[in-house]
Amino acid sequence: xxxxxxxxxxxxxxxxxxxxxxxxxxxxxxxxxxxxxxxxxxxxxxxxxxxxxxxxxxxxxxxxxxxxxxxxxxxxxxxxxxxxxxxxxxxxxxxxxxxxxxxxxxxxxxxxxxxxxxxxxxxxxxxxxxxxxxxxxxxxxxxxxxxxxxxxxxxxxxxxxxxxxxxxxxxxxxxxxxxxxxxxxxxxxxxxxxxxxxxxxxxxxxxxxxxxxxxxxxxxxxxxxxxxxxxxxxxxxxxxxxxxxxxxxxxxxxxxxxxxxxxxxxxxxxxxxxxxxxxxxxxxxxxxxxxxxxxxxxxxxxxxxxxxxxxxxxxxxxxxxxxxxxxxxxxxxxxxxxxxxxxxxxxxxxxxxxxxxxxxxxxxxxxxxxxxxxxxxxxxxxxxxxxxx
Amino acid sequence: xxxxxxxxxxxxxxxxxxxxxxxxxxxxxxxxxxxxxxxxxxxxxxxxxxxxxxxxxxxxxxxxxxxxxxxxxxxxxxxxxxxxxxxxxxxxxxxxxxxxxxxxxxxxxxxxxxxxxxxxxxxxxxxxxxxxxxxxxxxxxxxxxxxxxxxxxxxxxxxxxxxxxxxxxxxxxxxxxxxxxxxxxxxxxxxxxxxxxxxxxxx
Numbered sequence: 001x002x003x004x005x006x007x008x009x010x011x012x013x014x015x016x017x018x019x020x021x022x023x024x025x026x027x028x029x030x031x032x033x034x035x036x037x038x039x040x041x042x043x044x045x046x047x048x049x050x051x052x053x054x055x056x057x058x059x060x061x062x063x064x065x066x067x068x069x070x071x072x073x074x075x076x077x078x079x080x081x082x083x084x085x086x087x088x089x090x091x092x093x094x095x096x097x098x099x100x101x102x103x104x105x106x107x108x109x110x111x112x113x114x115x116x117x118x119x120x121x122x123x124x125x126x127x128x129x130x131x132x133x134x135x136x137x138x139x140x141x142x143x144x145x146x147x148x149x150x151x152x153x154x155x156x157x158x159x160x161x162x163x164x165x166x167x168x169x170x171x172x173x174x175x176x177x178x179x180x181x182x183x184x185x186x187x188x189x190x191x192x193x194x195x196x197x198x199x200x201x202x203x204x205x206x207x208x209x210x211x212x213x214x215x216x217x218x219x220x221x222x223x224x225x226x227x228x229x230x231x232x233x234x235x236x237x238x239x240x241x242x243x244x245x246x247x248x249x250x251x252x253x254x255x256x257x258x259x260x261x262x263x264x265x266x267x268x269x270x271x272x273x274x275x276x277x278x279x280x281x282x283x284x285x286x287x288x289x290x291x292x293x294x295x296x297x298x299x300x301x302x303x304x305x306x307x308x309x310x311x312x313x314x315x316x317x318x319x320x321x322x323x324x325x326x327x328x329x330x331x332x333x334x335x336x337x338x339x340x341x342x343x344x345x346x347x348x349x350x351x352x353x354x355x356x357x358x359x360x361x362x363x364x365x366x367x368x369x370x371x372x373x374x375x376x377x378x379x380x381x382x383x384x385x386x387x388x389x
Numbered sequence: 390x391x392x393x394x395x396x397x398x399x400x401x402x403x404x405x406x407x408x409x410x411x412x413x414x415x416x417x418x419x420x421x422x423x424x425x426x427x428x429x430x431x432x433x434x435x436x437x438x439x440x441x442x443x444x445x446x447x448x449x450x451x452x453x454x455x456x457x458x459x460x461x462x463x464x465x466x467x468x469x470x471x472x473x474x475x476x477x478x479x480x481x482x483x484x485x486x487x488x489x490x491x492x493x494x495x496x497x498x499x500x501x502x503x504x505x506x507x508x509x510x511x512x513x514x515x516x517x518x519x520x521x522x523x524x525x526x527x528x529x530x531x532x533x534x535x536x537x538x539x540x541x542x543x544x545x546x547x548x549x550x551x552x553x554x555x556x557x558x559x560x561x562x563x564x565x566x567x568x569x570x571x572x573x574x575x576x577x578x579x580x581x582x583x584x585x586x587x588x589x590x591x592x
Contacts, residue, residue, distance in 0.1 A: 119468070
């Protein structure tokens, strides 16, 4: 049914007024935070010490930690090398649904590899896997949720990257969309821990081969720098009781804060380490660093976050390599800057509704051949399907 | 021209109607379809439908449009779009006749080909067989076209067909074809002049 536009229209003015109020508040907050940030430009070492102290006394902390470069540091993109290997991977999935005729889950990973300087078309591959039946249900017997499927997908994505980069030489960079480390969710059971450990092992293999793994986050909304400043400004004697919910300045993303220093196209910010600690101890996690990168054409800064393993941050040449390659890659699609290969890997991975239906038909045929008369969609889904026709 | 190329499909049918059809092929197979070439679709019942390639359309999508507006595209990404991405080249074919139980006709076929039927080049002997049948009846399908470069299509077709006939024995075929065109277009001086001008470029 169509939207009742008249009812929506009644709220437009109020909504706009409140949005403006919020916007004005954020503007004040941004100016305050920017002032604090600028004043601490040369205090990277002191901030680092304070954050490490907070790490030792707090059960839960999620913020940035300077690595050595001044807070207002900005560096132009170095020229990208003429030859390198860039691999991008993206995953998609058919989530299991009790409303379907059959409960199943398919993970699809799109992979694409550029041999820069070869002049050849990139190599492409699609890896599709039907999730094992025993993984469809949780220990409690319920269908796995989207969080868990996302973890399966991330796991498949990382393993596929490891295989796909197997025989390549020279500088190799891999790009995935989103944070580099997998998201575990708040309820970590053994299966999640096992998957996390396998991802950790994959990352160690990549590190051993010198492969630079990077996560690309477009339009990042995280406030890790704001938290960093808040922790730094907390007196030592109150550090143990620091509560992020009490943070005075909220709602200013790192990307907006850094617009004061990362002003030119191609520039990156200082490198920061991501501090992520929560009460649920997961020992084998990949330590991650990040910088912000201005991928705009010069009019207004557009900052994205690029995450990479801490071991990369130890070598300035590798950071330069990553900086130059990611920036060059975003400029291929320069009207909406985003890494070309990452877009292509998404294009390869995405599963259409028709494909999901086709997989379901394959499964139903197999079950039918095996003498199992299963499969009836819910009445709710049947009626929804009528609307789609 | 009888080569292995004639045995390899140059595209598959996307859509069709009584007088024309459209086949698709991938961009990487672009070297195959040629404007003005005589092609055929082999039907399951053994019949064949003949047509002339009257247009070749290269499709785009949002990504290609964005790449076009970019400052520079790495050569690898140009190749990616040509070789890896699923952007079909559309081959528009004008139906000019069919073959039923081994007998050629320059009438429109009783039914159009079906989607996903394969499109092949005609061999030289098939070109000779089709174009030698009757008295150039298939020209009327070409001359009926509107908003299309009819003269160019005729010239391209005659050029290719003359080459096919040249390897055979019927060296008068081209002269007869030109004579037939002059007769067919005698009441349309402008078009006749255009056709003759275009044909002059073949000499």
